[in-house]
């Protein structure tokens with residue numbers, strides 16, 4: 001089942017999807033009723049814990065991936081599941097504590113069909129001189145949103161879910177999101193683009209809510 005198109009959907013879509021008719025795990029799934037299929041999917045996909053700033057692991061520079069194999073696809077599946085559960089629109093592997101250069105994203109509007117996207121070893125080939133500002137948030141900086149200025153268009157090269165090289169122009173929200181996520185690969189958070197005062201204030205508040213949450 002892992003690696004088929006049906007896996008690149010949020011769990012809720014998977015669970016209501018038409019059963020695949022052929023092949024390996026798909027054949028196993030085809031023999032299950034809806035409830036057991038749902039249990040099966042839950043057993044092979046996982047929502048992982050998201051690191052919250054100021055966790056020092058978020059400052060790690062992530063390592064390039066040398067092979068897009070089933071193990072990496074399993075990680076990407078878990079990242080997507082974690083992002084959908086949050087819910088969020090973009091997630092880098094280091095946000096679940098795995099320091100590899102992998103990003104998942106879905107910018108589809110609520111109610112539209114999901115559009116999961118996977119970026120392995122992404123590189124910026126070119127960026128516009130024109131900057132644009134967007135009120136960014138981050139699953140690792142919950143409940144804070146601040147304006148960040150970035151190039152409004154970037155050209156990116158990356159490997160997709162199947163390990164095929166791709167190149168495309170990102171603009172609008174896609175441009176904001178890919179640059180935000182690629183910052184994570186360098187250990188950079190959106191708060192690092194703010195003034196020291198604003199950054200310190202946000203991190204202190206996050207640390208305080210962590211203390212309150214773990215105090216029991």
Ligand code: QAP
Pocket residue numbers: 086087088089090091134135136137138139141142143144173176177178180181
């Ligand atoms: C990064 O962000 C991003 O504070 C992805 O309480 C942000 O998915 C790209 C989220 C802005 C482009 C523009 C944040 C969820 C999700 C929160 C996210 C929260 C719950 C953020």
Ligand code: CO
Pocket residue numbers: 137138139140180181184
């Ligand atoms: Co983020």
